[in-house]
Amino acid sequence: MSQNAEEPPALTLVSRPAEGPADGPDDNERRFVDLVGEHRPALLAYAIRLTRGDVGRAEDIVQETFVRAWLRIDRLTPEQGSVGSWLRRVAYNLAVDGHRMRQVRPPEVELQQHDVPMRQDGGDGTEQIVVGMVIRDMLTSIWPEHRAVVEEVYLRDRTVAEAASVLGIPVGTVKSRLFYALRTLRGTAAESGLRAS
Template sequence: MRTSEVTRELAHLSDEAVVALMARSHDVALAELYDRFGRVAWGLALRVLRDEALAEDAVQEAFLTAWRTASRFVPERGSARNWLLTLVHRRAVDLVRREERRRAEPLEAAAEPAGAKGADDDALLRLERERVQGALAQLPDQQREALELAYYGGFSQSELAERLGQPLGTIKSRMFSGLARLHELLREPAPEREPWRTRPSTS
């Protein structure tokens, strides 16, 4: 298929170069970006929303926002990967906050890891996941709880303060210390940061 041949041609480009091509309305660049991050985006949206239809909406809207706003991406402010995953996460969080039913669920549900759904799992994605989960496990419990409920559960800092019965300042400092520590822990080099290269597009 023509598209996948061209997509492979872009495989040597950095994420940032792919976004630059996307800003010039090259749709093969959008396809390439999806092939690199679609799976992580899907896993993330599904984790936050826990509903396949909503997760599809979140991923689709995030990639289309990336498509529309690629010309405003500034590489100096952060990587293309962070930019895209932030779009996905923010969209998922916006959607989950609109879903009234989540509000009634107990807090623990948001912190539980999803079941072993990755039957067709990718070895490098699994290594990366184990590395991140390993780093999370080294955080003090209260910091880990704040990060997981905020990032995976989509709870705002005010909601967390209320639900955990803590002052807002305490929640803020748990989030800050947790993220800063996580950043330190993850600084040791990753085994391989370009997992897409082992999975040529099959579509």
């Protein structure tokens, strides 16, 4: 079969010129690992002094310094200047910036044990909040007329006669709507996996 003009030309691989080492991802990673191994202990000690002994903040500063070093790894060479000096300068700037930000931001205050309201049963009320949210969602799933009856009788603690008077409907209608509302709510609760206590 002869080659015609519509066929693409054969691909040929072109190698890099041999003048100088290739700076590929593997080379950068190796240089970065070497840089961290060589400079991390001294940089951490320096950062601990900058933060007056706060090791956690010092670790954060060192980590951010090395993130910035990674972004410039191709330019961090002894030929460009002292790598250690550059790392210390970045760490110093990060520490100063962090200090300034803490001065501007209001201080964080931890809650003391006596500041947290406790219930008599030892709970924190979370369960009641969740149950309230579930019930509110369930109430929106029933007809508005039924919901009004449930709210009057169960949420406002009114008798059937009082609910009838407030809603302006007969007592029998209140009983009927209450019956159907509760039946629907029980079905919804069962589908949701809730159980009556």
